[in-house]
Amino acid sequence: MEQNKPLIMVTNDDGCQAKGLKKLASLMMPLGNVVVISTDRVMSAKSHSITTTPTLTGILVDEKPGYREFLCNGTPVDCVKIGYQWLLDRKPDLVVSGINHGSNASTNVIYSGTMAAAIEACMDGINAIGFSLDCYDLDADFDHLDDYIVAITKKVLAEGLPPGVCLNVNFPKRSDEPIKGLKVCRQAKAKWVENYSPCEDGNGGTCLKLGGKFIFEDSGGDTDYDALQNNYVSLVPTHFDLTAKQYMEWMERFVNTI
Amino acid sequence: MEQNKPLIMVTNDDGCQAKGLKKLASLMMPLGNVVVISTDRVMSAKSHSITTTPTLTGILVDEKPGYREFLCNGTPVDCVKIGYQWLLDRKPDLVVSGINHGSNASTNVIYSGTMAAAIEACMDGINAIGFSLDCYDLDADFDHLDDYIVAITKKVLAEGLPPGVCLNVNFPKRSDEPIKGLKVCRQAKAKWVENYSPCEDGNGGTCLKLGGKFIFEDSGGDTDYDALQNNYVSLVPTHFDLTAKQYMEWMERFVNTI
Numbered sequence: 001m002e003q004n005k006p007l008i009m010v011t012n013d014d015g016c017q018a019k020g021l022k023k024l025a026s027l028m029m030p031l032g033n034v035v036v037i038s039t040d041r042v043m044s045a046k047s048h049s050i051t052t053t054p055t056l057t058g059i060l061v062d063e064k065p066g067y068r069e070f071l072c073n074g075t076p077v078d079c080v081k082i083g084y085q086w087l088l089d090r091k092p093d094l095v096v097s098g099i100n101h102g103s104n105a106s107t108n109v110i111y112s113g114t115m116a117a118a119i120e121a122c123m124d125g126i127n128a129i130g131f132s133l134d135c136y137d138l139d140a141d142f143d144h145l146d147d148y149i150v151a152i153t154k155k156v157l158a159e160g161l162p163p164g165v166c167l168n169v170n171f172p173k174r175s176d177e178p179i180k181g182l183k184v185c186r187q188a189k190a191k192w193v194e195n196y197s198p199c200e201d202g203n204g205g206t207c208l209k210l211g212g213k214f215i216f217e218d219s220g221g222d223t224d225y226d227a228l229q230n231n232y233v234s235l236v237p238t239h240f241d242l243t244a245k246q247y248m249e250w251m252e253r254f255v256n257t258i
Numbered sequence: 259m260e261q262n263k264p265l266i267m268v269t270n271d272d273g274c275q276a277k278g279l280k281k282l283a284s285l286m287m288p289l290g291n292v293v294v295i296s297t298d299r300v301m302s303a304k305s306h307s308i309t310t311t312p313t314l315t316g317i318l319v320d321e322k323p324g325y326r327e328f329l330c331n332g333t334p335v336d337c338v339k340i341g342y343q344w345l346l347d348r349k350p351d352l353v354v355s356g357i358n359h360g361s362n363a364s365t366n367v368i369y370s371g372t373m374a375a376a377i378e379a380c381m382d383g384i385n386a387i388g389f390s391l392d393c394y395d396l397d398a399d400f401d402h403l404d405d406y407i408v409a410i411t412k413k414v415l416a417e418g419l420p421p422g423v424c425l426n427v428n429f430p431k432r433s434d435e436p437i438k439g440l441k442v443c444r445q446a447k448a449k450w451v452e453n454y455s456p457c458e459d460g461n462g463g464t465c466l467k468l469g470g471k472f473i474f475e476d477s478g479g480d481t482d483y484d485a486l487q488n489n490y491v492s493l494v495p496t497h498f499d500l501t502a503k504q505y506m507e508w509m510e511r512f513v514n515t516i
Contacts, residue, residue: 044310045307045308046305046307047304047305047306047307047308047374048305048368048369049304049305049307049333049369050303050305050369050468051468052302052303052468054459054465054466054467054468055459055465056454056465056466056468057459057463057464057465058466081452082454082466085451085452085453086454086466107381107498109500110306110377110498110500111306111308116305119368119500123365123368123449124449151516152516155512155515155516159512162505162508164447164502165502182513182516183513184506184509184510184513186499186501186503187499187500187501189422191381191382194339194343195343196314196339196340196343196344199312201312205315207313207314207315208314208315208316208340209312210308210309210310235509235513236500236501237501237502237505237508237509238500238501238502239500239501239502240368240500241444241445242367242368242377242426242445242494242496242497242498243444243445243494243495243496243497244420244422244423244496245444247423248444248495250420250495251442251493251495252442254413255440255441255442255493257413258409258413258440
């Protein structure tokens with residue numbers, strides 16, 4: 001590792017073979033010393049889940065100048081935690097997570113392992129960015145994102161983010177038109193409505209198969225969802241304080257009459 | 259089921275045998291028709307994780323007048339989702355989650371399966387409350403909470419909560435002094451600093467065992483953590499919009515100079 005370069009941790013929730021992870025690691029190489037700590041399998045929708053049983057491992061699988069790669073058998077948040085509290089000798093200067101195969105705009109951020117990894121680093125005072133592409137294809141085309149990812153990362157490395165804030169960056173799927181630019185957004189209101197269907201469990205029993213559709217409930221032109229629909233890159237400053245501060249007075253009245 | 263009573267779903271993340279779950283279900287019985295849908299094993303720290311593989315089951319294990327109980331082999335959020343999208347013929351009027359064995363005050367809310375279940379219901383427009391006790395003992399004493407839980411639940415059933423808001427209610431551990439009262443709070447700033455130690459994995463290999471301590475970083479007298487320390491019940495109005503709105507202008511300047 002070169003001493004004067006920033007230490008950049010790369011993780012994701014799509015597993016070590018994901019094209020988006022490899023792309024992100026390759027983009028980080030010119031920017032610092034890179035440590036990839038990825039889940040050893042797909043860990044989508046694991047949110048901020050952590051492994052509390054004594055089963056976690058982190059194994060070095062590749063090493064070359066300026067680059068190390070570890071596999072972790074836990075969740076994306078486990079990757080971050082064991083990264084600098086076990087595998088590395090210091091905290092990284094930046095954690096980047098992704099590039100996720102699929103949007104983490106709107107309420108998808110709540111379920112996302114990719115964004116949970118960024119939020120975990122943020123909780124520990126480390127600059128962190130989650131990158132996601134609005135396309136689930138395993139072989140998705142990420143090349144139109146290169147300049148944006150490098151520019152955003154360089155800016156965060158140079159100036160840092162406010163305490164307790166990380167970035168949720170979502171990119172539109174490649175189309176015939178070039179991306180229109182960057183847009184600061186708020187998280188859109190939306191929800192998944194599931195549609196479970198019965199299927200055979202392989203042992204003569206029945207289990208449920210998850211399906212569903214994303215219901216958009218927000219007409220604002222300032223949302224991440226709207227930005228993606230209009231071919232912009234969305235950037236949402238994201239924190240981990242779930243307090244609904246606009247309802248504190250309402251709550252006081254509510255509690256006073258219990 | 260009696261037609262004129264509210265339908266109350268009870269879930270948790272400590273598994274179907276947890277004393278806190280049984281206590282909460284028993285407190286709900288006089289207030290409505292109760293459906294318990296609990297995880298079939300301990301699912302602490304599963305956050306908002308969901309099961310995306312076709313393996314989910316929900317099995318009716320008990321039924322008596324005004325009461326049904328199902329076991330689900332997924333996460334707490336799976337319990338909520340399959341609850342009203344598969345097992346029941348309508349959405350419940352209220353989802354209560356807990357009583358968790360252990361505090362979900364401060365940043366614990368991010369990792370909590372108990373609070374994730376409440377937040378999931380809230381995302382779907384259902385009134386929801388997470389109840390937690392600041393005590394991890396399996397045989398914890400919950401009796402000093404009865405009147406508070408019933409009063410808070412009755413109030414929510416009668417008046418509802420604002421759209422997109424659920425309640426994170428934490429109780430102090432039983433002590434010689436009675437609880438001082440209810441306090442509206444914000445989520446305290448704090449973090450877990452893990453301490454992993456190597457242990458044998460049972461197959462001749464080594465894995466990591468999770469330990470750690472909770473680092474309190476917030477001197478405010480208006481936090482949930484502070485309320486618990488001073489023997490109050492903390493109530494935090496909790497939402498799922500992670501946008502750090504106080505940094506939107508900062509973000510605009512940041513993006514404009516990329």
